[in-house]
Amino acid sequence: xxxxxxxxxxxxxxxxxxxxxxxxxxxxxxxxxxxxxxxxxxxxxxxxxxxxxxxxxxxxxxxxxxxxxxxxxxxxxxxxxxxxxxxxxxxxxxxxxxxxxxxxxxxxxxxxxxxxxxxxxxxxxxxxxxxxxxxxxxxxxxxxxxxxxxxxxxxxxxxxxxxxxxxxxxxxxxxxxxxxxxxxxxxxxxxx
Numbered sequence: 001x002x003x004x005x006x007x008x009x010x011x012x013x014x015x016x017x018x019x020x021x022x023x024x025x026x027x028x029x030x031x032x033x034x035x036x037x038x039x040x041x042x043x044x045x046x047x048x049x050x051x052x053x054x055x056x057x058x059x060x061x062x063x064x065x066x067x068x069x070x071x072x073x074x075x076x077x078x079x080x081x082x083x084x085x086x087x088x089x090x091x092x093x094x095x096x097x098x099x100x101x102x103x104x105x106x107x108x109x110x111x112x113x114x115x116x117x118x119x120x121x122x123x124x125x126x127x128x129x130x131x132x133x134x135x136x137x138x139x140x141x142x143x144x145x146x147x148x149x150x151x152x153x154x155x156x157x158x159x160x161x162x163x164x165x166x167x168x169x170x171x172x173x174x175x176x177x178x179x180x181x182x183x184x185x186x187x188x189x190x191x192x
Contacts (some may be wrong), residue, residue, distance in 0.1 A: 008098035038077030
C-alpha cells in the first residue's frame with residue numbers, strides 16, 4: 001500500500017494498523033487485512049516481531065508482522081482510504097519500501113520457501129482445483145530452481161497430498177488432469 005500520511009508518506013509499505021483495546025492480535029490482523037484489501041479467510045501466520053528503535057523516526061514502534069497468503073489476487077479489492085494507493089509487485093521487483101518493510105518481505109519469502117519443504121502450505125497459494133503443471137510451477141518459482149519433474153510428481157502423488165479429480169482441463173494440447181489438496185488446512189509433511 002502507498003502511505004497517505006506520516007514520515008514515510010508516498011512510500012510503499014505493507015498494510016498495518018493498531019490493535020484496539022481488548023482486541024486479540026489475530027483479530028486485529030484479520031480486521032486490518034480485510035479493511036486494506038477486502039480479503040477475508042486468507043491463510044495468516046505470525047512472521048516475526050520487529051522492534052528496532054530506529055525503524056520509525058517518529059517513535060519507538062514495535063510491529064508484529066504477519067504474512068497472508070491468497071490464491072486469488074482477483075478477490076482483492078482496492079485499498080481503504082487510509083492508503084493513497086494499492087498495488088501488487090513481484091517479490092523480486094518490490095519498489096523501495098518504507099521503514100523496515102523490505103526486511104519483513106525477506107522474512108516472509110524465507111518462511112514460505114522453508115514451509116514448502118515441510119508442509120502443504122501450497123494449498124493457500126493455488127486455486128482449489130489446479131493442474132499438476134501449476135503445482136510444479138509454484139514450487140519452481142518460489143524455490144527459484146528447476147524441479148526434477150518425474151521424481152517430484154512421483155513423490156508428491158505417493159504422499160497422498162493431492163487428490164486427482166475426474167474432470168480435466170482442455171487447452172491447446174492434450175487435456176490436463178485436475179487435482180485438489182486432500183486437506184485444505186496446514187499439514188506438516190516431508191515434502192522435499
